[in-house]
Amino acid sequence: MRDLVRSYGKTLTTIFVALVCFWVLIMIVLPQAFMIEQSLWTMQRDSALGVKIDRAYADLATMNYDLGNARDESAKTALQAKIDALQAGISDMEQRETKPHKIYGLQNYTAMSGLHFRIFVKSIVYALAVTVLALLVCYPLAFTIAKLATPQRAALLLLGLVIPYAINELLRVYAWLMILDYQGVINSALEALGLVSFQDKTWVPFLEYSGSVFVALIYAYVLFMVFPIYNTVETLDKNQLEAAEDLGGSIWRTHWRVVIPHAKPGIAVGCIMTFMLSVGSYSVPQIMTRGKSGDWFSQLIYRQFFETQSWNLGAAYAFSLVLVCLVFILLMMKLFGVGIRDIAK
Amino acid sequence: MHGKNVELDKVVMRFGGFTAVQQTSLEIRAGEFFSILGPSGCGKTTILRMVSGFIEPSEGRVRIGGDDMGGRGPARRPTALIFQNLALFPLMSNWENVAFGLEARGLDKRTRRERAYELLALVGLEGKEAQRPGALSGGQRQRVAIARALAVEPAVLLLDEPLSALDLKLRQYMRAELKAIQRKTGVTFIFITHDQGEALTMSDRIAVMRAGVVEQVGTTDEIYDRPATPFVATFVGENNVLSGTVAEADAAYARIETPLGPVRARNQDALAAGQRAMVFVRPERASLVNGHDLDNRLTGRFERRDLEGSYVNLFFTVGDQPFIVHEPNLDRQAALEGEVRLGFQADDAVAMRAGALDDA
Structure with missing residues (x-):
């Protein structure tokens, strides 16, 4: 802190510190805290309360009618007392309806149904599969760009990777939809080859397979895997590759013993990013499956928030996903033997 | 382990329109410590890479032990390369580094380990x-690199300026060490360097290169005492240069008219009268006249004296060019001043056809 003041002066230092505090508070602490708080309580709502209130109002109307027709003064007084009591009861019930009791506890976390839990596990397994596939696609790509291509060609290849990202993610996913659709690009090509027929509806239903979601997810997040790996492989001394070759190392051995150990931090970061993005992706499974195959967990969370109006359960679901991601990060760090510092690089 | 000979047969290397190595034929003998010496960019590393198999020559053949190496990659040649930056694998232990080549040959872990420990x-x-490797000093890393290269039992060890990153003391120590390892193993060493001191102390023979051309191949003594070209004369060791025109010449000696007067020198290139010539005199072969009977005499203005330890460097200006004389560092030297008479014997000077000098 004192060094900061010495280097930048009091004004700038104050601005720096204020910005950092703002960032930590507004971007990290507050939303998470709000989510966690939401996930930790439920409303105690009497489901019959609405009916009770309606019935009370009906009774009240009857009583008021009776009151107007009553002749006896004593009966009138008694009726008035009843009406007052009922009105107090109504306002109490209305109070309870608008401001129900909050009950704190872990009930939202234990409330997940068997079906939802299956979807939860399935989504994690799918995201892992996407991560592994993306790694298999991206590692050779990153290595080629970093070590085999000439500088100009490497620049072109990187540009080719980045250009699709100038287009909105939704449009990119829709592009894949068009490619894989029943009468999409691939099926049209197959029809042209006489392998399928649109008339007999013998097209390949790509979109009904989870694989189509995988393809779109890998495509959507390929950069997040390629760039970290590219960055680490790029720093590998080319002489090391030549030395390994000179000593008789095969391509596999050279990668296994020399390149991959060097690229570990990049691989870990790429896997973490791809996993988190795909496990939390909403639009890709939504668009690609169009409801033809089961929900992903992210869609479930969406439904909790915006269809069931059950924010507390939604928050608990969402926070469970965050926990899974945290566990995944720790696992990757352990697996690849990299520290948080290596990843931050 | 035993060395094999390396033969470059009319080898040419072009990169696009640039010819890195002009047509070159070299014969490196089995078990020899052979250096390729030249300034950076002269094509010496290109030759090394052609021998190791990282590049194929545009023309000509490379043969090792009589076998044509055409189409054989680095892994399939009986060579091992020690890189300038050593290129040790930083994430492996030293023994694993040494054992990498054995691992690639499919040896089991116990054998690899034993062999690596031996090396x-x-x-x-x-x-x-x-x-x-990161835990070791520069000299120790050097030795890991040597052990790693020797592990694959190469017949030819290629060294790409491996000493250039070391400090002076260590470099001198490693020179002796390398030489000893070469003697012990009998492997052919091809050593690339731009440091003429390194080449002279370690090598059996040296090839001096300039701009893609091998200017001279010879033993260290031949290179130093009988340089074939003006470039070799100035690149290897120090030399005083006097330019002029041949006035008269016979088979043994030539008289050259220089702006500083006539100079008599050995006629190495069979020069004839009227040709442009350069005369080279090593500083240690020139001396102050001091009553000596010298064939050639010059008058120089004394500039300064640098102490080098066992000898002193005396700097003069002769005419308008510098002239250096090495004198043994004896206590009885009188202080020099002003105009001084210098000279050298005709047998200690060599006249050759004028040509490119080392411009460094």
Whole structure:
């Protein structure tokens, strides 16, 4: 802190510190805290309360009618007392309806149904599969760009990777939809080859397979895997590759013993990013499956928030996903033997 | 382990329109310590890469032990390369580094380990087997690199300026060490360097290169005492240069008219009267006249005296060019001043056809 003041002066230092505090508070602490708080309580709502209130109002109307027709003064007084009591009861019930009791506890976390839990596990397994596939696609790509291509060609290849990202993610996913659709690009090509027929509806239903979601997810997040790996492989001394070759190392051995150990931090970061993005992706499974195959967990969370109006359960679901991601990060760090510092690089 | 000979047969290397190595034929003998000496960019590393198999020559053949190496990659040649930056694998222990080549040959772990430990012992690194290269000093890393290269039992060891990153003391020590390892193993060493001192102290023979051309191949003494070209004369060791025109010449000697007067020197290139010529005199072969009977005499203005230890460098200006004389560092030297008479014997000077000098 004192060094900061010495280097930048009091004004700038104050601005720096204020910005950092703002960032930590507004971007990290507050939303998470709000989510966690939401996930930790439920409303105690009497489901019959609405009916009770309606019935009370009906009774009240009857009583008021009776009151107007009553002749006896004593009966009138008694009726008035009843009406007052009922009105107090109504306002109490209305109070309870608008401001129900909050009950704190872990009930939202234990409330997940068997079906939802299956979807939860399935989504994690799918995201892992996407991560592994993306790694298999991206590692050779990153290595080629970093070590085999000439500088100009490497620049072109990187540009080719980045250009699709100038287009909105939704449009990119829709592009894949068009490619894989029943009468999409691939099926049209197959029809042209006489392998399928649109008339007999013998097209390949790509979109009904989870694989189509995988393809779109890998495509959507390929950069997040390629760039970290590219960055680490790029720093590998080319002489090391030549030395390994000179000593008789095969391509596999050279990668296994020399390149991959060097690229570990990049691989870990790429896997973490791809996993988190795909496990939390909403639009890709939504668009690609169009409801033809089961929900992903992210869609479930969406439904909790915006269809069931059950924010507390939604928050608990969402926070469970965050926990899974945290566990995944720790696992990757352990697996690849990299520290948080290596990843931050 | 035993060395094999390396033969470059009319080898040419072009990169696009640039010819890195002009047509070159070289014969490196089995078990020899052979240096390729030249300034950076002269094509010496290109030759090394052609021998190791990282590049194929545009023309000509490379033969090792009589076998044509055409189409054979680095892994399939009986060579091992020590890189300028050593290129040790930083994430492996030293013994694993040494054992990498054995691993690639499919040896089991126990054999690899034993062999690696033996080799590390050979280069004097007992006790460092389990450490990583990063934990070692520069000289020790050098030895790991040598052990790693020797592990694959190469017939030819190629060294790409491996000493250039070391400090002076260590460099001198490693020169002796390399030489000793070469003697012990009998492997052919091809050593690339731009440091003429390194080449002279270690090599059996040297090839001096300039701009893609091998200017001279010879033993260290031949290179130093009988340089074939003006470039070799100035690149290897120090030399005083006097330019002029041949006035008269016979088979043994030539008289050259220089702006500083006539100079008599050995006629190496069979020069004839009227040709442009350069006369080279090593500083240690020139001396102050001091009553000596010298064939050639010059008058120089004394500039300064640099102490080099066992000898002193005396700087003069002769005419308008510098002239250096090495004198043994004897206590009885009188202080020099002003105009001084210098000279050298005709047998200690060599006249050759004028040509490119080392411009460094």
